[in-house]
Amino acid sequence: MDIISENHFISQSIMLLLCCTFSEYISVASSIFSPGQSLSGNQTITSTGGIFELGFFTPGNSQNYYIGIWYKNLPHQTVVWVANRNQPVSDPISSTLELHANGNLILHGLSKLPIWSTNSTSEIANSTIGMLLDSGNFVLRDASDPSAVIWQSFDFPTDTCLPGARLGYNKLTKEKLILRPWRTSSDPAPGLFYLELQQNGTSVWLLWNGSETYWTSGYWTGKLFSIVPEMAENNYISNFTFASNKNGSYFTYADASSNTFIRIMLEITGQLKLFIRGKEFTQWTLTWMPPLEQCDVYGSCGAFSICNQKNVSLCGCLQGFEPQVPKDWKLQDHK
Numbered sequence: 001m002d003i004i005s006e007n008h009f010i011s012q013s014i015m016l017l018l019c020c021t022f023s024e025y026i027s028v029a030s031s032i033f034s035p036g037q038s039l040s041g042n043q044t045i046t047s048t049g050g051i052f053e054l055g056f057f058t059p060g061n062s063q064n065y066y067i068g069i070w071y072k073n074l075p076h077q078t079v080v081w082v083a084n085r086n087q088p089v090s091d092p093i094s095s096t097l098e099l100h101a102n103g104n105l106i107l108h109g110l111s112k113l114p115i116w117s118t119n120s121t122s123e124i125a126n127s128t129i130g131m132l133l134d135s136g137n138f139v140l141r142d143a144s145d146p147s148a149v150i151w152q153s154f155d156f157p158t159d160t161c162l163p164g165a166r167l168g169y170n171k172l173t174k175e176k177l178i179l180r181p182w183r184t185s186s187d188p189a190p191g192l193f194y195l196e197l198q199q200n201g202t203s204v205w206l207l208w209n210g211s212e213t214y215w216t217s218g219y220w221t222g223k224l225f226s227i228v229p230e231m232a233e234n235n236y237i238s239n240f241t242f243a244s245n246k247n248g249s250y251f252t253y254a255d256a257s258s259n260t261f262i263r264i265m266l267e268i269t270g271q272l273k274l275f276i277r278g279k280e281f282t283q284w285t286l287t288w289m290p291p292l293e294q295c296d297v298y299g300s301c302g303a304f305s306i307c308n309q310k311n312v313s314l315c316g317c318l319q320g321f322e323p324q325v326p327k328d329w330k331l332q333d334h335k
């Protein structure tokens with residue numbers, strides 16, 4: 001711990017003490033969860049530098065509550081991670097998120113039965129703490145050793161990949177780190193689309209719509225994906241890297257500037273979007289978005305066809321072929 005964060009920690013601890021004498025309801029006011037500590041209702045924990053916040057939230061016009069991580073102090077809540085995507089709770093006041101003495105973060109509902117858990121089976125359970133980092137990663141780690149990470153939210157991505165997080169797969173355990181959008185803006189349960197790294201040693205991203213390939217990224221050239229040349233003009237990302245060894249294959253990226261926030265997200269519509277925001281601003285700017293054009297969508301015109309983005313009718317047949325069902329073809333059904 002360096003001096004600054006230690007001071008910060010001390011001042012937060014003092015705040016915590018003051019808060020506890022002032023109101024016993026505020027059980028957590030720092031970036032750290034200690035064993036036995038819990039939060040419920042509108043209580044949150046904040047990352048050390050005040051960038052991210054973790055707590056209960058209710059999306060869109062939903063009546064349900066979820067545990068999530070979002071950017072603190074943005075007028076439009078931007079959620080980057082959801083814990084219980086499939087297991088919402090209906091009442092955050094009677095629900096608790098607790099760092100159990102066994103070292104796991106556990107969400108209990110009204111019935112006090114566990115609804116969601118980090119499920120880690122660590123041997124250093126009694127010295128585990130939970131911490132929300134300024135990268136947006138929530139980690140469970142040994143209290144005395146920051147490198148002894150037992151569990152981290154970055155290993156369970158939802159629809160967003162933040163700088164420093166990885167996407168790919170573990171060759172030994174076969175575990176995949178994929179992006180899966182929300183079902184609707186009011187329901188963070190996994191939608192049909194998902195983005196995964198092709199699992200045969202190549203660097204190709206596959207975007208699926210259920211069981212159908214929707215888009216592929218092309219090969220990684222070391223600088224960009226072969227079919228996303230506009231990535232070369234992107235000055236916001238740095239160190240977009242692909243690493244593959246006998247343990248796994250992963251992509252990761254970094255912020256090019258310390259003055260910006262950046263996030264890559266798979267939208268409900270199946271579009272992969274890169275957003276950027278200056279640290280002093282509250283609005284996100286969309287910088288690239290594959291599939292950029294309808295023609296990039298795999299098989300969008302059907303077999304023996306050519307796709308031309310500049311043609312009004314988009315799809316044409318290869319010479320010597322005719323639409324199978326001319327009526328459907330006119331209605332833009334090209335299969």
Ligand SMILES: *[C@@H]1O[C@H](CO)[C@@H](O)[C@H](O)[C@H]1NC(C)=O
Nearest residue numbers: 025040041042043044092093
């Ligand atoms: C948090 O909840 C308490 C009790 O329900 C309420 O009094 C308080 O205003 C809430 N605080 C915020 C910031 O919403």
Ligand SMILES: *[C@@H]1O[C@H](CO)[C@@H](O)[C@H](O)[C@H]1NC(C)=O
Nearest residue numbers: 083115116117118119120156
């Ligand atoms: C934890 O384990 C339970 C029971 O095996 C499972 O249903 C749940 O999805 C697991 N939670 C996570 C976050 O993997």
Ligand SMILES: *[C@@H]1O[C@H](CO)[C@@H](O)[C@H](O)[C@H]1NC(C)=O
Nearest residue numbers: 035101123124125126127128
């Ligand atoms: C944690 O567990 C270890 C081994 O089980 C034990 O030696 C140690 O005293 C425990 N520490 C605390 C703080 O309970």
Ligand SMILES: *[C@@H]1O[C@H](CO)[C@@H](O)[C@H](O)[C@H]1NC(C)=O
Nearest residue numbers: 198199200201202203204206
């Ligand atoms: C990987 O799998 C894809 C789809 O199954 C295939 O087209 C491609 O040739 C394979 N590449 C390698 C190097 O095996």
Ligand SMILES: *[C@@H]1O[C@H](CO)[C@@H](O)[C@H](O)[C@H]1NC(C)=O
Nearest residue numbers: 192193209210212214269270
């Ligand atoms: C994705 O697949 C579903 C079900 O097959 C289909 O209804 C939907 O139109 C597809 N979405 C897109 C954007 O192609």
Ligand SMILES: *[C@@H]1O[C@H](CO)[C@@H](O)[C@H](O)[C@H]1NC(C)=O
Nearest residue numbers: 238239240253254255256257
């Ligand atoms: C990018 O990688 C280089 C070399 O590994 C490193 O020196 C640099 O700090 C990295 N940049 C960022 C923004 O992480």
Ligand SMILES: *[C@@H]1O[C@H](CO)[C@@H](O)[C@H](O)[C@H]1NC(C)=O
Nearest residue numbers: 171172243244245246247248
């Ligand atoms: C693979 O994982 C093992 C065990 O976690 C580790 O000791 C080894 O260094 C890793 N190898 C590479 C190439 O990363």
Ligand SMILES: *[C@@H]1O[C@H](CO)[C@@H](O)[C@H](O)[C@H]1NC(C)=O
Nearest residue numbers: 306308311313314315316317
């Ligand atoms: C462009 O559209 C016309 C119909 O408007 C079609 O006959 C032609 O094949 C299309 N050309 C291409 C290259 O898609």
